[in-house]
Amino acid sequence: MKHLIxxxxxxxxxxxxxxxxAEHYHYPARNGAAMTARTLIIHGAADHPAMVPLFEAxxxxxxxxEIRYAEFSTRALYRHFxxxxxxxxxxxxxxxMDLQIKLVNDxxxxxxxxxxxxxxxxxxKWRNEVFGFTYEPITIALNTxxxxxxxxxxxxxxxxxxxxxxxxxxxxxxxxxxxETVGMGYLTWTHDSQQSRTYGRLLEVFGSxxxxxYPNSTSLLQALDSGEVMVAYNVLGSYASAWALRNxxxxxxxxxDYTSVIMRSAFIPKEAPHKKEAQLFLDFxxxxxxxxxxxxxxxxxxxxxxxxxxxxxxxLRRSTQSPLRPIPFGLxxxxxxxxxxxxxxxxxxxxxxxxxxxx
Amino acid sequence: MTSPLISIRRxxxxxxLLLLLGSGLAAYWGAKAYGERAARISFDQLMLxxxxxxxxxxxxxxxxxxxxxxxxxxxxxxxxxxxRAFYGIFGPDHQRLTGYDDIPQPPLDxxxxxxxxxxxxxxxYYATYRGERVRFLAIHKQLIEDDRATEVTIIVGQTLAAxxxxxxxxxxxxxxxxIAFFCVALLLLVFGIRKILKPLHTLELAIAxxxxxxxxxxxxxxxxxxxxxxxxxxxxxxxxxxxxxRLDKFxxxxxxxxxxxxxxxxxxxxxxxxxxxxxxxxxxxQQILESANLLANxxxxxxxxxxxxxxxxxxxxxWLSLDRLVxxxxxxxxxxxxxxxxxxxxxxxxxVRLKGDDFALKQMLRNLIENAVKxxxxxxxxxxxxxxxxxxFPARVVLQIRDQGTGIPDEEKEQVFERFYRAQDNLHPGVxxxxxxxxxxxxxxxxxxxxxxxxxxxxxxxxxxxxxxETTI
Numbered sequence: 001m002k003h004l005i006x007x008x009x010x011x012x013x014x015x016x017x018x019x020x021x022a023e024h025y026h027y028p029a030r031n032g033a034a035m036t037a038r039t040l041i042i043h044g045a046a047d048h049p050a051m052v053p054l055f056e057a058x059x060x061x062x063x064x065x066e067i068r069y070a071e072f073s074t075r076a077l078y079r080h081f082x083x084x085x086x087x088x089x090x091x092x093x094x095x096x097m098d099l100q101i102k103l104v105n106d107x108x109x110x111x112x113x114x115x116x117x118x119x120x121x122x123x124x125k126w127r128n129e130v131f132g133f134t135y136e137p138i139t140i141a142l143n144t145x146x147x148x149x150x151x152x153x154x155x156x157x158x159x160x161x162x163x164x165x166x167x168x169x170x171x172x173x174x175x176x177x178x179x180e181t182v183g184m185g186y187l188t189w190t191h192d193s194q195q196s197r198t199y200g201r202l203l204e205v206f207g208s209x210x211x212x213x214y215p216n217s218t219s220l221l222q223a224l225d226s227g228e229v230m231v232a233y234n235v236l237g238s239y240a241s242a243w244a245l246r247n248x249x250x251x252x253x254x255x256x257d258y259t260s261v262i263m264r265s266a267f268i269p270k271e272a273p274h275k276k277e278a279q280l281f282l283d284f285x286x287x288x289x290x291x292x293x294x295x296x297x298x299x300x301x302x303x304x305x306x307x308x309x310x311x312x313x314x315x316l317r318r319s320t321q322s323p324l325r326p327i328p329f330g331l332x333x334x335x336x337x338x339x340x341x342x343x344x345x346x347x348x349x350x351x352x353x354x355x356x357x358x359x
Numbered sequence: 360m361t362s363p364l365i366s367i368r369r370x371x372x373x374x375x376l377l378l379l380l381g382s383g384l385a386a387y388w389g390a391k392a393y394g395e396r397a398a399r400i401s402f403d404q405l406m407l408x409x410x411x412x413x414x415x416x417x418x419x420x421x422x423x424x425x426x427x428x429x430x431x432x433x434x435x436x437x438x439x440x441x442x443r444a445f446y447g448i449f450g451p452d453h454q455r456l457t458g459y460d461d462i463p464q465p466p467l468d469x470x471x472x473x474x475x476x477x478x479x480x481x482x483x484y485y486a487t488y489r490g491e492r493v494r495f496l497a498i499h500k501q502l503i504e505d506d507r508a509t510e511v512t513i514i515v516g517q518t519l520a521a522x523x524x525x526x527x528x529x530x531x532x533x534x535x536x537x538i539a540f541f542c543v544a545l546l547l548l549v550f551g552i553r554k555i556l557k558p559l560h561t562l563e564l565a566i567a568x569x570x571x572x573x574x575x576x577x578x579x580x581x582x583x584x585x586x587x588x589x590x591x592x593x594x595x596x597x598x599x600x601x602x603x604x605r606l607d608k609f610x611x612x613x614x615x616x617x618x619x620x621x622x623x624x625x626x627x628x629x630x631x632x633x634x635x636x637x638x639x640x641x642x643x644x645q646q647i648l649e650s651a652n653l654l655a656n657x658x659x660x661x662x663x664x665x666x667x668x669x670x671x672x673x674x675x676x677x678w679l680s681l682d683r684l685v686x687x688x689x690x691x692x693x694x695x696x697x698x699x700x701x702x703x704x705x706x707x708x709x710x711v712r713l714k715g716d717d718f719a720l721k722q723m724l725r726n727l728i729e730n731a732v733k734x735x736x737x738x739x740x741x742x743x744x745x746x747x748x749x750x751x752f753p754a755r756v757v758l759q760i761r762d763q764g765t766g767i768p769d770e771e772k773e774q775v776f777e778r779f780y781r782a783q784d785n786l787h788p789g790v791x792x793x794x795x796x797x798x799x800x801x802x803x804x805x806x807x808x809x810x811x812x813x814x815x816x817x818x819x820x821x822x823x824x825x826x827x828x829e830t831t832i
Contacts, residue, residue: 105443107489127441194430331437331444332430340426340448340457 022070022080023048027055030063038065040277043081044093045074045183046264046300047218047239053297058284065277073216074099074183081108081269088269090278095136095236095264096183097329098190098336104130105334109267112279116286124263124303126330132263133285134294135303135313137237137324138188140253141221141244146173146230155257156198159231160205170209175220175229178213180346184262185213188234190336190345191260191327198257206233207352224250234260238299238311254322261326263303368556375548383537390533391526398525399494402439402517403483406496409435410515411478417448417511419504424450424511426457439521445488449512462514463488465497491518558585566592574600613661620654660792667719667796671803676714681824682707682745684717685758688724689743692732700737703728707745711756713827715804723800726793727760727820734764734818747826754826763817772810797822 025048029037044051048071055067070089072080074096081092081103088108094100103109109129117131124132140159142152146169153159163170177185193199214220217235221243224232232240237252244250266285268278284290291302295309305313317324327333335341412432418425426448436444447458469484482497495516502509558581565579576593624647631643689705696703731741742761747754767775774780776798801808801822811819 105445107443107491122440127443328437330440331442332433334436334444334446335428335430335433338428338457341428344425344427 022072022076025067025069025071027059027067027069029066030059038277039068039274040065040091040281041068041070041089041274042091042093042281043070043072043077043089044091045072045077045095046093047071050238050298050300053293054285054290057290057293058281061284062277062280065280073181075181075186078103078183086271088271088273090272090274091266091268091281093133093264093266094183095134095262096187097132097262097265097327098187098333099183100130100265100267101126101330101333102337104267105331108269108271110270110272110275112268112282114279114283116283120286120303121305123326123329130265130267130329131282131286132265132303132329133291134264134300135316135326136262136264136301137254137316138234138260138262139237139240140255141224141232141235141240142251142253143224143227143230144249144251145227146170152251152253154253155255156202157257159253159255160198160201163205163209163231167209170230172210172212173228173230174206174209174211174233175214175223175231176206176211176233177217177220177235178215179349180213181215184217184236185234186342186345187262187327187336188260189349190341192234193345195258195260195325203348203352207349208356210353210356236262238301242299254320256322258325259320259322261324263326263329264300265329367559368552371552371555372548375552376545379541379544379548383541386537387530387534390537391530394526394529394533395522397529398522401525402494402522403496405435405438406494406515406517407478407481409433410481410496410498410513413446413448413513413515414479414498414500417500417502417513419502419507419509422504422507424456424502424509428457436515436517439517442518442520443489443491443493444518445493445514445516447514449514451509451511453512456511458514462516463495464512464514465495469497486516488516493518494522558582562589574603616657617654620650620657624650624654657792660796663722664792664796667722667800670716670719671799674716676716676804678712678714679717679720681711681713681715681720681756681758682709684720685724685743685745688721688728692725692728696732696741699732699735700739701732701735702740703732703743704740705743707743709745709747711745711824711827713756713804713824716800719800719803723797723822726797727822730793731760731762731764731818731820735762736764739763748823756824756826758822758824760820761813761817763813766812766816766818767810775810 022043031037048069051069055069059065059067074094077092077094078096078099081088085108092100092103104126109127111128113128117125117128120131124135140156144152146166147162148169150162150166153162163174176189179186179189192202211233212223212229214223217239220229220232220235221239223229225243225247237254240250240252244252266282268275268282272278286304288304288306291304291307292309294300294302295307295311299311301311301313301316303313307313309315409432412429412435416427416429416432433444436442445459445462447460447462448456449464450456453464463484463486465482466484466486469482471480471482473480479498479500482495484495484497486493486495488495493516495514497512497514500511500513502511558579562577562579562581562585565577574596576596577589579589581589627643627647627650631640631647634640634643685707686705689703693703728741728743735741739762742759744759744761746757746759748757775794777795780795797820798808804824806822806824808820808822811821813819
């Protein structure tokens with residue numbers, strides 16, 4: 001892609017709120033004629049590098065469309081959408097399934113049916129308004145230096161046993177996404193709270209070990225890489241694997257008790273100014289070609305089961321014995337957005353941390 | 360010529376179709392209502408389950424309301440796969456505790472149900488919320504902790520897609536049955552109607568196959584509903600048969616009756632031509648005139664007869680005054696009678712109105728009175744009387760014409776009604792049509808004409824009319 005005019009605008013840090021800061025990227029139309037240019041505004045939470053191959057491939061097919069991508073953290077994306085409504089982007093992409101479902105349930109999404117959306121399995125879409133396009137396991141990443149000869153734990157209880165046995169090595173060395181500010185952190189943690197019989201022990205051990213919270217996956221994995229933390233709990237498998245390729249000390253565990261799976265999803269807001277372009281992009285994203293690009297050139301795991309390659313669902317299923325437990329993509333997720341529930345969970349968490357401090 | 364009515368087959372078919380369509384529509388509407396009700400009840404139950412689970416998870420802890428909603432409450436709502444759902448939990452002063460804060464509160468006219476004392480009172484209502492029609496359910500729950508008590512309201516709402524889908528599915532199923540039933544019923548009807556109408560067709564064929572002069576009764580086996588039609592046809596044919604034979608006889612008789620006097624006339628005229636004696640010739644001419652008069656009389660009567668027959672078929676009966684008609688007839692004949700030295704006395708003061716043909720009745724009266732005068736001895740009196748016979752049941756109007764002539768012996772009393780019948784010893788001029796015609800007129804008026812003996816001698820002609828419904832005495 002050498003001839004690509006690639007304008008990266010580290011732009012306007014929206015200073016309205018620190019957490020709502022967004023990074024903006026601009027891909028001008030490639031046919032040069034600005035007069036005929038069409039625009040597509042995407043607000044997403046995916047790391048920009050993961051999206052680049054997709055945008056490029058899309059523009060190759062539709063050179064007349066310029067793309068404006070703004071990257072937010074999941075919760076900031078949600079807040080930004082509500083705060084600026086009825087002004088909105090053309091496509092909202094986020095791995096925070098609960099927040100996406102909430103927006104759709106509240107009636108902000110446009111219904112869209114095409115060959116591509118019809119090809120999606122029922123569990124990967126809701127009401128033909130929001131569509132899952134990735135299928136990403138949530139993993140535990142471990143810096144193997146901490147093992148000092150101990151075998152690599154394969155499940156949550158093995159990990160907890162390990163931490164209990166060698167609690168000195170783990171104090172302050174457990175990292176997690178901030179469940180209060182990072183939507184995906186909250187989503188995966190609440191999923192744990194519903195799924196696992198080990199949730200009580202997790203809470204207790206993480207609290208007593210003074211687990212640290214990170215504002216995004218990158219900073220968490222960076223901390224793991226540098227040894228600042230030895231365990232990164234509930235990180236996206238795709239990101240963790242990418243880091244593990246560069247640092248042989250890092251091990252990625254698909255827990256054998258259960259492995260949560262999340263889906264990134266996209267919807268077109270009812271107030272989207274460029275609905276046609278958004279639909280074109282959505283179709284491209286869900287098409288076999290788009291999914292194959294995710295698998296081959298981006299670090300994201302495509303949801304399309306026909307796609308092959310190391311990031312594909314079929315490969316994931318073949319390569320692990322761990323039961324994959326996708327977070328159901330539907331109305332059930334409304335519970336995750338419940339304020340009272342949220343207060344309770346956060347309260348539990350901070351209480352657990354504080355009680356260990358008091359000890 | 361009246362325009363033909365719509366065919367029976369078509370009428371039957373249309374009627375049955377209408378009935379089928381009507382019942383089909385009714386069945387479909389019923390099914391639709393039933394489907395909607397069934398869907399409403401099942402999904403209301405699901406909502407209730409969800410609400411009760413939510414209610415279960417609300418408690419008071421140290422005076423604070425603690426809400427830990429269970430996942431199952433949302434899983435129940437998610438069973439309506441494509442429906443949006445909303446919930447809200449509100450404190451005693453309607454302040455939001457969690458969920459959607461702008462969710463519509465139950466209106467005053469919400470449907471209240473409480474299945475049993477263990478379940479709380481439920482308020483069901485519809486409202487438009489966030490751009491869609493939504494079914495809501497609200498309940499109140501008392502929270503009690505030690506001596507503290509407070510009340511929370513739990514509201515859950517769900518859009519209607521799944522309900523509609525279920526209702527549609529149920530009514531579609533019923534519609535399929537209705538259509539199947541409709542087709543089968545229609546098929547049976549078409550065959551049934553064809554089978555029922557088959558005897559009519561057979562009858563038609565049987566009639567069409569006949570020669571135009573065949574007036575024998577039809578012998579076709581038909582259902583009892585069509586039997587009257589066949590009977591009527593047969594009756595009509597019998598009448599036609601008798602009419603034809605009567606006409607036949609009448610023509611022969613009339614021809615005979617006219618040919619004989621004509622032949623006589625011709626002979627008399629030839630004789631008169633050859634006669635040279637003026638006295639005899641005068642006498643012969645006189646005879647010719649008399650014969651001609653008689654012939655004219657015969658022709659008149661025959662024509663009258665024909666006129667009457669025509670009137671009977673074409674004129675509808677009118678209300679008329681019988682007494683006035685009788686008086687008129689008497690008046691018209693009284694001078695002619697006096698010439699024969701016979702008096703006509705009209706004795707009645709009764710006023711009778713009945714339905715009939717005044718021309719025909721007048722012909723009858725003239726004939727009867729003329730006859731009576733003709734057979735009366737000079738100086739005799741013909742009495743004409745109308746009276747009411749109230750002894751008979753039903754009451755009758757009796758018209759009598761009495762003379763003091765020679766009368767008619769009993770054995771001839773029936774024969775005189777035959778056309779052209781003349782008693783052997785009858786010396787009076789006449790053709791023998793009058794009485795036959797009078798009887799026809801009487802019968803046309805549903806009256807009975809009979810002959811009686813007068814005292815000490817003579818004849819009474821009696822016409823007995825049924826008592827008319829509109830009579831003034």
